[in-house]
Amino acid sequence: MLETRSKISTALYWAFVWGCGLAMLAFMIGPILLALLMSFNSGTTLRFPPEGFSLRWYEMLFDPIASEPIHTAAKNSIEVALSTVAVVTLITAPAAWALARAPKRFAGSVEPVLLAPLVLPSLVYALAALLALSLLGLGPSFLAVLIGHAAVFAPLMFRTVLGLAQRMNPALEEASATLGASRARTFLRISLPGILPGILAGAFLVFMQSLDNVSVTLFLGDPGRTMLPLRLFAMLEESLDGRVAAVSGVLILAAALLLVTLQRFGGRDAR
Amino acid sequence: MIRKETLLSWPMIAFMVLFFISPLLLLAGISLRGADGSWGLGNFAAFLSDPFARGVLTGTLALGAKVTCFVSLAALPLVMLYWHAGKRLRGLILICTLLPMLTANVVRTFAWVVLLGRNGPISQTLLGLGLTERPFSLLFSETGLIIALVQIELPLLLLPVFAVLNRADRKTLEAAEVLGAGRWRAWFSAIFPQIIPAVLAGWVLVFASATTSYVTQSVIGGARLIYLPQFVYREVGVLFQWPMAAAISILLLASTGVIMLGLTMLARHERLQGHA
Amino acid sequence: SGGKVVAATFPGSWEDAYRSIVGPMVKDAGFDLTVAPSLAQDQIARLMASPGQPPYDALLVSPGQSDILIQEGLIEKIDPTRLKNWDKLSPAAQNEWGPYVTIEVNGIAYNPEVVDKPAGYKALFEDPQYEGNLALIGFGSNTATMAYTEINKAYGGTYDNMQPVFDLLEAYLPKIGAIATSGSNQMTMYQQGEIAVFMASTGNVAKLRELGMPCEFAHPETGSPSVPVAIHLVKGASNPDGVYAYMDAAIDAAAQTQLAEPPTAMIPTNMDVPYSEVVSQFVTPEQVANAVYPDWQAINKHRAEWTETFDRLVVR
Amino acid sequence: MADTGLQISNVDHSYEDKQVLHNVNFDVPDGKVVALLGPSGCGKSTILRAIAGLITPDRGRISLQGRDLTKVQVRNRKLGMVFQNFALFSHMTVAENVAYGLAHLPRQERRERVSRLLELVRLTAFANRFPPSLSGGQQQRVAVARALATDPSALLMDEPFGALDRALRSELQAELVRMQDDVGITTVMVTHDQEEAQAVAGQLVVMNEGRVEQVGSPEEIYDHPASLFVNGFIGHANQQHATVTGAGRLRTADGSEIAMNRTLNYLPGAEVIVTSRPEDLSLSLTEQPGAIAARFDRAVVMGRFLTIDAKLPDGTAIKAQVLRDGGPRPGKGDAIWLIPDTSRLHVFPGNNQIN
Amino acid sequence: MADTGLQISNVDHSYEDKQVLHNVNFDVPDGKVVALLGPSGCGKSTILRAIAGLITPDRGRISLQGRDLTKVQVRNRKLGMVFQNFALFSHMTVAENVAYGLAHLPRQERRERVSRLLELVRLTAFANRFPPSLSGGQQQRVAVARALATDPSALLMDEPFGALDRALRSELQAELVRMQDDVGITTVMVTHDQEEAQAVAGQLVVMNEGRVEQVGSPEEIYDHPASLFVNGFIGHANQQHATVTGAGRLRTADGSEIAMNRTLNYLPGAEVIVTSRPEDLSLSLTEQPGAIAARFDRAVVMGRFLTIDAKLPDGTAIKAQVLRDGGPRPGKGDAIWLIPDTSRLHVFPGNNQIN
Ligand SMILES: Nc1ncnc2c1ncn2[C@@H]1O[C@H](COP(=O)(O)OP(=O)(O)OP(=O)(O)O)[C@@H](O)[C@H]1O
Ligand SMILES: Nc1ncnc2c1ncn2[C@@H]1O[C@H](COP(=O)(O)OP(=O)(O)OP(=O)(O)O)[C@@H](O)[C@H]1O
Ligand SMILES: NCCCCNCCCN
Ligand SMILES: [Mg+2]
Ligand SMILES: [Mg+2]
Numbered sequence A: 001m002l003e004t005r006s007k008i009s010t011a012l013y014w015a016f017v018w019g020c021g022l023a024m025l026a027f028m029i030g031p032i033l034l035a036l037l038m039s040f041n042s043g044t045t046l047r048f049p050p051e052g053f054s055l056r057w058y059e060m061l062f063d064p065i066a067s068e069p070i071h072t073a074a075k076n077s078i079e080v081a082l083s084t085v086a087v088v089t090l091i092t093a094p095a096a097w098a099l100a101r102a103p104k105r106f107a108g109s110v111e112p113v114l115l116a117p118l119v120l121p122s123l124v125y126a127l128a129a130l131l132a133l134s135l136l137g138l139g140p141s142f143l144a145v146l147i148g149h150a151a152v153f154a155p156l157m158f159r160t161v162l163g164l165a166q167r168m169n170p171a172l173e174e175a176s177a178t179l180g181a182s183r184a185r186t187f188l189r190i191s192l193p194g195i196l197p198g199i200l201a202g203a204f205l206v207f208m209q210s211l212d213n214v215s216v217t218l219f220l221g222d223p224g225r226t227m228l229p230l231r232l233f234a235m236l237e238e239s240l241d242g243r244v245a246a247v248s249g250v251l252i253l254a255a256a257l258l259l260v261t262l263q264r265f266g267g268r269d270a271r
Numbered sequence B: 001m002i003r004k005e006t007l008l009s010w011p012m013i014a015f016m017v018l019f020f021i022s023p024l025l026l027l028a029g030i031s032l033r034g035a036d037g038s039w040g041l042g043n044f045a046a047f048l049s050d051p052f053a054r055g056v057l058t059g060t061l062a063l064g065a066k067v068t069c070f071v072s073l074a075a076l077p078l079v080m081l082y083w084h085a086g087k088r089l090r091g092l093i094l095i096c097t098l099l100p101m102l103t104a105n106v107v108r109t110f111a112w113v114v115l116l117g118r119n120g121p122i123s124q125t126l127l128g129l130g131l132t133e134r135p136f137s138l139l140f141s142e143t144g145l146i147i148a149l150v151q152i153e154l155p156l157l158l159l160p161v162f163a164v165l166n167r168a169d170r171k172t173l174e175a176a177e178v179l180g181a182g183r184w185r186a187w188f189s190a191i192f193p194q195i196i197p198a199v200l201a202g203w204v205l206v207f208a209s210a211t212t213s214y215v216t217q218s219v220i221g222g223a224r225l226i227y228l229p230q231f232v233y234r235e236v237g238v239l240f241q242w243p244m245a246a247a248i249s250i251l252l253l254a255s256t257g258v259i260m261l262g263l264t265m266l267a268r269h270e271r272l273q274g275h276a
Numbered sequence C: 001s002g003g004k005v006v007a008a009t010f011p012g013s014w015e016d017a018y019r020s021i022v023g024p025m026v027k028d029a030g031f032d033l034t035v036a037p038s039l040a041q042d043q044i045a046r047l048m049a050s051p052g053q054p055p056y057d058a059l060l061v062s063p064g065q066s067d068i069l070i071q072e073g074l075i076e077k078i079d080p081t082r083l084k085n086w087d088k089l090s091p092a093a094q095n096e097w098g099p100y101v102t103i104e105v106n107g108i109a110y111n112p113e114v115v116d117k118p119a120g121y122k123a124l125f126e127d128p129q130y131e132g133n134l135a136l137i138g139f140g141s142n143t144a145t146m147a148y149t150e151i152n153k154a155y156g157g158t159y160d161n162m163q164p165v166f167d168l169l170e171a172y173l174p175k176i177g178a179i180a181t182s183g184s185n186q187m188t189m190y191q192q193g194e195i196a197v198f199m200a201s202t203g204n205v206a207k208l209r210e211l212g213m214p215c216e217f218a219h220p221e222t223g224s225p226s227v228p229v230a231i232h233l234v235k236g237a238s239n240p241d242g243v244y245a246y247m248d249a250a251i252d253a254a255a256q257t258q259l260a261e262p263p264t265a266m267i268p269t270n271m272d273v274p275y276s277e278v279v280s281q282f283v284t285p286e287q288v289a290n291a292v293y294p295d296w297q298a299i300n301k302h303r304a305e306w307t308e309t310f311d312r313l314v315v316r
Numbered sequence D, E: 001m002a003d004t005g006l007q008i009s010n011v012d013h014s015y016e017d018k019q020v021l022h023n024v025n026f027d028v029p030d031g032k033v034v035a036l037l038g039p040s041g042c043g044k045s046t047i048l049r050a051i052a053g054l055i056t057p058d059r060g061r062i063s064l065q066g067r068d069l070t071k072v073q074v075r076n077r078k079l080g081m082v083f084q085n086f087a088l089f090s091h092m093t094v095a096e097n098v099a100y101g102l103a104h105l106p107r108q109e110r111r112e113r114v115s116r117l118l119e120l121v122r123l124t125a126f127a128n129r130f131p132p133s134l135s136g137g138q139q140q141r142v143a144v145a146r147a148l149a150t151d152p153s154a155l156l157m158d159e160p161f162g163a164l165d166r167a168l169r170s171e172l173q174a175e176l177v178r179m180q181d182d183v184g185i186t187t188v189m190v191t192h193d194q195e196e197a198q199a200v201a202g203q204l205v206v207m208n209e210g211r212v213e214q215v216g217s218p219e220e221i222y223d224h225p226a227s228l229f230v231n232g233f234i235g236h237a238n239q240q241h242a243t244v245t246g247a248g249r250l251r252t253a254d255g256s257e258i259a260m261n262r263t264l265n266y267l268p269g270a271e272v273i274v275t276s277r278p279e280d281l282s283l284s285l286t287e288q289p290g291a292i293a294a295r296f297d298r299a300v301v302m303g304r305f306l307t308i309d310a311k312l313p314d315g316t317a318i319k320a321q322v323l324r325d326g327g328p329r330p331g332k333g334d335a336i337w338l339i340p341d342t343s344r345l346h347v348f349p350g351n352n353q354i355n
Helices: A002-039 A056-062 A067-100 A104-119 A122-135 A142-165 A170-178 A183-212 A215-220 A230-241 A242-265 B004-031 B041-049 B051-084 B087-102 B103-116 B121-128 B142-165 B171-178 B181-212 B214-221 B228-237 B242-267 C013-028 C040-048 C063-071 C123-128 C141-152 C162-177 C183-190 C201-208 C240-250 C251-261 C287-290 C296-314 D044-052 D094-102 D105-120 D136-147 D166-183 D194-200 D218-223 D227-231 E044-052 E095-103 E107-122 E136-149 E164-183 E194-200 E218-223 E226-233
Strands: C006-011 C031-038 C058-061 C100-110 C135-137 C176-179 C197-201 C217-218 C226-234 D006-015 D018-028 D033-037 D061-066 D079-083 D154-160 D188-189 D203-208 D211-216 D237-244 D249-252 D257-259 D271-276 D281-284 D294-304 D305-311 D315-324 D334-339 D346-347 E007-015 E020-026 E033-037 E059-063 E078-081 E154-158 E186-192 E201-210 E211-216 E238-244 E249-252 E258-259 E270-275 E281-284 E294-303 E305-311 E317-323 E335-340 E346-351
Touching: A002 B051, A002 B087, A002 B103, A002 B142, A002 B181, A067 A104, A067 A142, A067 A230, A067 A242, A067 B004, A104 A142, A104 B004, A104 B181, A104 B242, A122 A215, A122 B004, A122 B228, A122 B242, A122 C040, A122 E136, A142 A183, A142 A215, A142 B004, A142 B181, A142 C287, A170 A183, A170 E078, A183 A230, A183 B087, A183 B142, A215 C040, A230 A242, A230 B103, A230 C183, A230 E078, A242 B087, A242 B103, B004 B242, B041 B051, B041 B242, B041 D079, B051 B087, B051 B181, B051 B228, B051 B242, B051 C201, B087 B142, B103 B142, B103 C183, B142 B181, B142 B214, B171 B181, B171 C176, B181 B228, B181 B242, B214 B228, B214 C183, B228 B242, B228 C040, B228 D154, C006 C013, C006 C197, C006 C240, C013 C031, C013 C240, C013 C251, C040 C058, C040 C063, C058 C063, C058 C240, C063 C226, C063 C296, C100 C141, C100 C201, C100 C251, C123 C141, C123 E107, C135 C141, C135 C183, C135 C197, C141 C162, C141 C197, C141 C296, C162 C296, C176 C183, C183 C197, C183 E186, C197 C201, C197 E238, C201 C217, C226 C240, C226 D079, C240 C251, D006 D044, D006 E281, D018 D033, D018 D044, D018 D188, D018 D203, D018 D211, D033 D044, D033 D194, D044 D079, D044 D154, D044 D188, D061 D166, D079 D136, D094 D105, D094 D136, D105 D136, D136 D154, D136 D166, D166 D194, D166 E226, D188 E270, D194 E294, D203 D218, D211 D218, D211 D227, D218 E294, D227 D271, D227 D346, D227 E164, D237 D315, D237 E218, D249 D271, D281 D315, D281 E164, D294 D315, D294 E194, D294 E218, D305 D334, E007 E044, E020 E033, E020 E186, E020 E201, E020 E211, E033 E044, E033 E194, E044 E078, E044 E154, E044 E335, E078 E136, E095 E107, E095 E136, E107 E136, E107 E226, E136 E154, E164 E194, E201 E226, E211 E218, E211 E226, E226 E270, E226 E346, E249 E270, E281 E317, E294 E317, E305 E335
Parallel strands: C006 C031, C006 C058, C135 C176, D033 D188, D033 D203, D079 D154, D154 D188, E033 E186, E033 E201, E078 E154, E154 E186
Antiparallel strands: C058 C226, C100 C197, C100 C217, C100 C226, D006 D018, D006 D061, D203 D211, D237 D249, D237 D271, D249 D257, D271 D346, D281 D334, D294 D305, D294 D334, D305 D315, E007 E020, E007 E059, E201 E211, E238 E249, E238 E270, E249 E258, E270 E346, E281 E335, E294 E305, E294 E335, E305 E317
């Protein structure tokens, strides 16, 4: 009787894990597969259902003349996104690590400040920052965009790193200190490997959000620079241009390649 | 006195104070400016005394809560699957999680326009199965918006959780099983507590993102569902009433901030201070 | 050379066309044109947020926004004598705050495979075949705002009394196809077959047809509400000479001839430029001349209040 | 094969490609305690993990009360296990940890059982603390209480008292013995403490490098070690190389003659190793017939005894344990004589090397 | 105050609001080993953490070679520490763990040092394994090697050999002693193994509930325990309540008379507790003058000895350790007599209770 119940519960467990798990996986990527599918549409527009298979949107996307504005926009956006990731990592990873060890009250009062940018619409932040910049007599610039993105997206990494930093065994850092390691060495050799998955997850989030952001770039950046998301927004809303879907296809391919390489040659992760 | 262990947090704190808090203070200053040029809390009072506006505020918070809730439900089996998966399947799940984020927001949103539309696969399938008589559209409905937001925000919860799961400790799971815990109980008592800090992290990200996702809210939700970001964008871009926009933003920030503060405090509870 | 001119334009095909067609002509005049893509409301917001150091030298907006720019003192009147092509402009386009480079003519876009050609605005609300097929948007859109004021007039209202149109909308809501959030959003819906009728400009219709969608343009019975689009000289612009060169290029016959072709299909304002084939399918110069030109000052006075009323009406 | 107790038969196990268990066989009689001893890394924990079902052996059979456990899921084996590293639930209080396996009991009963167990391990005052804030020994006691709480049908304990002081350890050992006397839980206990093994276990299983070297009662193993390894591992064994010279007679490498009072299973001329236990040697400061000549190194006080480290002429270390009598102690390098109790010497084939 | 060695003076410490160290004082002479003993949770690890600088004591001073450590940062204290739970770096191989503190050395020298240490702890074959795949004892040895690698100016070891079998433990103890003889690292070692303490340490520090109860050589502490607690903690102590009846004379609670061969610092009539060690009792199966009458409970073989558990008439447990002689053993409940060596009895004030 008890055995039967336990068997049923186990069966339900696996049914849930595999059944619902795979279903949710499908739910998560279904729309993306749809977008990918549309990028191979041979029709003149992204209308659904697609009319046939072709690589025309990719060809068009890689056409150096017809798609020059997209290329420039992508280059600009990737430049901003990469720099943002660098800045955010530098200030955020140490901070999350430190606050995981800080006295509760201090951390509790500081964290909301560090997380606040998540809930301020970025257009509003961009406006406020631009106003502040003008008050200081400064104009928009690459640096302003970079700082703006870093301020707005740092919380993403802060939160992902904090989750891991809070779970690290403090004895490891203590052991490192007793072995004469400087703070920097302890951080680099012991703490950093511990929070690395959080940094990577955070870096990815920051990169993608920065790549996708319009307002901050638009308001703080050099007005002549076209940025990818604004470009894509216009292309899609105006004309359902298939290249928009192709851009996603390219991004996905690049990320998949990167990921496979990382897994192949990436750091050892002893369990 | 500055405590040693907080030292490394100061660069970020300084950065945020300088580049986020000071513009925010400026914003707060602007929000105090009335339409007639006077100074005071008029904008806040005007917003809060208007039942319609209040409804938009609570509706926005409710949207965040609903999305967070459904994201959690959708994430649970995936997280468990990830936990049980071998190296290869884990890699696959991870790639699948990154995919939605690798797709520009406009594209994701567009995909949902197609999926939820009356000629989209969902409607057509149900029609084909005879489950509905007429094609129907989930576009411009809160149901449709929530479905889309759940899919779009799901990775924000999954990523931090996966990061922690890679480092999770299996020993306590073994202990739980030896003590006779069934699969469910073992998972929820030995593994789940380890990911709670990451789940809270994910909740913060999902909640914040769902409440501020202007593009998805407006494209999928349409004009008959209004959330704060649309309110704010309109005050900024169409009506040019910045003080009001500032006041609304600050209200959004404050109300969401309270929720995040709670989650943050929760993450620091002694129960969750175990380590690998 | 004469330095850099930073000119804001709408992102997308406007941006591309201005960069590739107008850019070289400005270059010939000795200036470097930087095309800065930005939605109209973002241009203004950005300008307002950086007092004293405008990020743009020239703007591209329609009268709804021009009016605000004038009130805020952000733009200057121009000196027409500095424009070689000024006299080629149709008189209606000779705006003291900057030349009109095109005129958007608005009306009704419909899918002939789904519905019959609407007789006008009233028909949309009264003929049952449009039920469930009609999309509307709020007062954030210029196109919609003009349509509502016209409909309002048709039902007996005035700028100071919009009640008739609101009553109409309220009664019609249960039969509505969709309420979208922006004009371009409606384009997407239309392509997906979600809607079949919406308030649109000829440019919108041209775009849809170019994409292979069945789409026709209908002029409202009350006349087509039209908006010119102007280039403005920003107050305190760093390179006014360049701006004049840019304006001159944008109203030049050669430029407008090209801009009148797809994908932009703009209605020219230079009298030397004939309507292109695409443009001619929708409007004639006579229709443009007799179109309805709304009173933007009156609209802007009420816009906030209308927007609010509309929201409260439609939000579930 | 008996259908009671816990039986481990022919178990092999490999981690990745390294085999760490080789044909392990032993039985634990129903309700009895067996102690598992062996050098670090010899596979003790691995066996417990195999019995618990946490790993699946490559080969072999494990059965409890005649029931093959192979197909039984971990949670249905109804075992209590004390993990070597405790594996406490750090997000649960001490009391919650102990109560974990008692979910099926009514609330009141559960509470009583928990408080009884916490009392047993002297942690009543710590019921509401979280494990990370406990000392090492306190954590270990939580682990023990948690394993005992469920009334398991068998108990697997991996050094359950290793982090405890002697006093507490012997109290807990005594409790365990009492519980065994009362309810008799079939128990396998890994321990490095031979006194503990002898105190609580009726049978010892001595392992080495993944193999079982000897199974027997403490006395058997101490008195009749099956191998040189066991001899040296359970208690200390001084080794001397020797040659068999006749029936019951040996000559050690340094030339002294030993007359055993029994016959040996070796042919004359055979190379052997003769071993003596420190406690079977007595000390003399003057030459004695049959005594082993050595040079004094140092003496260490062990309670009432003195452990003497000395060196044989060929440099081999030899240890003796003698009663501390307050008499004069030799200085480093002084000549001493160690008189063996020849009835307690062991002889093993000479080609083995310990370790 | 001497300006050498490690000095712990008047140290108090509290976790949250619970005070766990009370005015702790002891010195470790330069180059010597001191063993820290005490019941589980008495504060041993806390003291090591305070010396290492991992916690800041509420009060008191800790100095090394006359230098106050209070202001010295952990990493500059140049201490070697073996953590109770090892705290190995699980993302580094065994060799990398050991090499961790040697970053300042040239590559070649570092490699040599690491391989020397791995040999010392018998882990050469495991150099490239990651800690989670090691057995408990193997992990502990990595922790020891890592702490020794840096040539620390003082060594803090929290039960460094607790997870090792006796053979390996005594080898490592011997290595430690040899190293001490060679280079003499000032060492504080927590251990629960009294033999280990006695084997490696010149001085023992016995703690109880956050307080130091006695500091002294193993002999001093064993022979002259300062308190009933120490008496019972180091070795076993049988206790009997008694009343002083005259100079050197006691009457125990069950009426037998004991004549001590020395005078006592108690007035006649004083209530005292008299303690005896199991190894100071001999067994008789017939009544003897001065012997303690008891009832036999059970006997456990401990190597060559027999540990006898018996009960006094009032029910108190009493333990004796006698040579195992193969003679007849009494049955449970039989009357036996235990003859104390009166010169080795201890007397303490009677209002104390052990534990
Ligand atoms: N982080 C902590 N927070 C609160 N109390 C603690 C903490 N660490 C230790 N304690 C308490 O302090 C006391 C002393 O602990 P400590 O670890 O020093 O004991 P110990 O002598 O090393 O014991 P053991 O032999 O069991 O390891 C114990 O009662 C313990 O519960
Ligand atoms: N997860 C693992 N992966 C690979 N090898 C392992 C793993 N766990 C243990 N081993 C190896 O298997 C052998 C036996 O390990 P086991 O833990 O059973 O030893 P043990 O007898 O319990 O030792 P100790 O007394 O030191 O705890 C050791 O050599 C160890 O290195
Ligand atoms: N994230 C920036 C998107 C541009 C917003 N435009 C607002 C238009 C309101 N009608
Ligand atoms: Mg083990
Ligand atoms: Mg301790």
